[in-house]
Amino acid sequence: MATIKPIKVGSKEFDSNEKLTSAEMGKLWATYMGNSMSKQILTYYLMNVEDEDIKKLLKNALSLCGDFLASITEIFEKENFPIPVGFSEEDVNLEAPRLFEDEFYVHYLKYTAKAGMSIYNVAIPLMYRKDVNDFFHNCMKLTADLMEQIKEILMSKGYIIKPPYIPVPEKVNFLHGNFLNGFTGQVRPLHAMEITHLYDNIENNATSKALILGFSQVAKKDKIRELFIRGKDLTHKSVERYINQLHSSNLPAPAPLDHLVTTSTISPFSDKLMLFHKMDMFSMKVRAFGNSVAVNGRHDIAMMYTKSLMNISIFVEDAAKIMLDNGWFEQPPEAVDRENLL
Numbered sequence: 001m002a003t004i005k006p007i008k009v010g011s012k013e014f015d016s017n018e019k020l021t022s023a024e025m026g027k028l029w030a031t032y033m034g035n036s037m038s039k040q041i042l043t044y045y046l047m048n049v050e051d052e053d054i055k056k057l058l059k060n061a062l063s064l065c066g067d068f069l070a071s072i073t074e075i076f077e078k079e080n081f082p083i084p085v086g087f088s089e090e091d092v093n094l095e096a097p098r099l100f101e102d103e104f105y106v107h108y109l110k111y112t113a114k115a116g117m118s119i120y121n122v123a124i125p126l127m128y129r130k131d132v133n134d135f136f137h138n139c140m141k142l143t144a145d146l147m148e149q150i151k152e153i154l155m156s157k158g159y160i161i162k163p164p165y166i167p168v169p170e171k172v173n174f175l176h177g178n179f180l181n182g183f184t185g186q187v188r189p190l191h192a193m194e195i196t197h198l199y200d201n202i203e204n205n206a207t208s209k210a211l212i213l214g215f216s217q218v219a220k221k222d223k224i225r226e227l228f229i230r231g232k233d234l235t236h237k238s239v240e241r242y243i244n245q246l247h248s249s250n251l252p253a254p255a256p257l258d259h260l261v262t263t264s265t266i267s268p269f270s271d272k273l274m275l276f277h278k279m280d281m282f283s284m285k286v287r288a289f290g291n292s293v294a295v296n297g298r299h300d301i302a303m304m305y306t307k308s309l310m311n312i313s314i315f316v317e318d319a320a321k322i323m324l325d326n327g328w329f330e331q332p333p334e335a336v337d338r339e340n341l342l
Contacts, residue, residue, distance in 0.1 A: 020079055023126040025333040027136065029084060030119060032072045033330070034280070036086030037273060038112060039065040044268045045105050048098040053153055054105055060149065061109055064142055071135050085330055087273050096268035099214045104207075104260035106153050107160075111207040113147045115284050163199045164251040166192060182300025190249045194301060197292035202242045203254045204288060208281050209235040210257040215274045218267035223322060224275055231278060231315055238308045245301060272328045279319040282312050 020028070042062040049055045076083055100108075120140040127133040154160040178186045190198070209232060216228035243253040267274075289305045289312075296302055323329040 018129050020075075020081070020129065020132065021126075022333070022335070023123070024129060024132045025081070027119065027123040027127070028072050028075060028132065029332050031116075031123075031139070032069060032076075032084050033086050034116070034119070035065045035068045035072075036084065036088075037091075037277060037280075039069065040087050040089070040092040040273060041269070041277075044092050044094055044096070045100075045108075047094050048100075049102055049105065051102045053157075054102050057109065057146075057149055057153060058105060061113075061146060064146065068139060075131060075135070087270075087276075091270040091273040093266075093268050096218075096266045097264045098262055099218065099264050099268055100210070100262065101260040103157075103159050104210060104257060106150060106157075107207045107257055107260075108211065110147070110150045110154065111204055111281075113143050113150060114204070115281075116143045117147070118284065118287060160203075161252060161254065164195055164246070166195070166251075179297050180299055182298035182303075187298070187300075190245065190251070191297065193295040194298070195246065195249075195251060197288075197295060198242050198245050198301075199254065201285075201288060201292060202239055202246075204285065205235050205239045205242070206254055206257045208278075208285075209239065210261055211281070212278055213258055214261045215269075215278065217261070217263075217265050218269075219271055219274060220267060221271050224271050227315070227318060227322065228274075228278065231282065234311050234315060238311075241304050241308075245304070272323075272326070275319055275323060276328065279316055279323065282316050282319070285312050286316075 039062065042058055042065060046055065046058050046062065049058060073083055075081075117140060120136050120143065123136045124133070124140065127136050155162075178188060181187050212228050212232045212235065216225055216232055219225040219228055239256070246253045269277075286309060289309050293302055293305050296305070320329065
């Protein structure tokens with residue numbers, strides 16, 4: 001497996017009078033926070049991995065985190081932008097016993113790589129300053145390269161099944177009145193785009209559920225542990241609904257990953273890191289649901305996603321309140337509050 005070699009982009013020439021836009025500040029800040037967290041998590045994973053292929057994959061991912069953080073730090077320092085606190089060695093206990101099996105690390109990296117590519121995909125059209133634009137283009141390329149390595153390991157080790165196969169259409173057809181049916185009348189089979197997003201949501205939620213299951217075992221604060229258990233149950237019910245939709249069209253679904261969580265109750269991460277991580281993962285589901293609804297055509301599936309969206313929004317808000325109560329919620333860059341300037 002080739003090592004992914006980052007390209008340093010923070011030092012490229014740019015107009016020194018060109019300020020960072022709000023979009024550039026926001027995406028750089030979010031990318032810094034995410035990679036700051038990932039650096040601690042991947043460092044712990046590397047202390048508890050046996051498979052040499054997976055170990056090399058984790059090292060590649062950790063190397064990217066370090067280089068992305070260094071590039072953002074260089075850009076921020078040029079602008080006298082305060083470096084976010086993010087997460088540090090204080091948020092990880094490298095002596096904690098293994099919480100996840102090796103296989104889980106590969107599924108986890110796929111999830112986080114997808115999340116990163118989603119951020120970069122939104123960022124690139126909005127970046128105008130050369131050094132920032134180059135940085136996000138580089139992030140997208142290197143993360144896509146990492147994704148190819150992840151998929152190679154998933155397939156070669158038999159850790160995953162591909163999205164379902166369906167027949168090639170015999171001819172071009174045009175839709176009729178029953179296309180939107182889902183609750184009553186003749187309900188058509190799932191079309192390819194609906195299948196794609198159901199599969200993707202099951203895959204994402206299987207990883208999310210295994211992670212929050214592990215977190216619920218090791219969280220120190222009762223309130224946070226209770227929230228994680230609620231999130232686990234919420235995710236389980238959502239996955240069941242998505243799987244039932246695929247099975248109703250006689251299609252297979254990705255397998256759960258709960259068996260990849262050990263029985264350890266000693267936390268490798270701070271409650272702050274774990275809560276931030278799950279709040280961020282659940283927030284990313286909102287975007288995934290938006291993409292799913294956009295290509296959906298059946299009323300029952302739209303209602304299913306709407307219900308999931310409502311439950312997830314409540315979870316994210318409750319998580320944010322705990323972050324605020326504990327003084328853990330770091331403020332993103334914001335516009336001027338002109339009403340309180342005086």
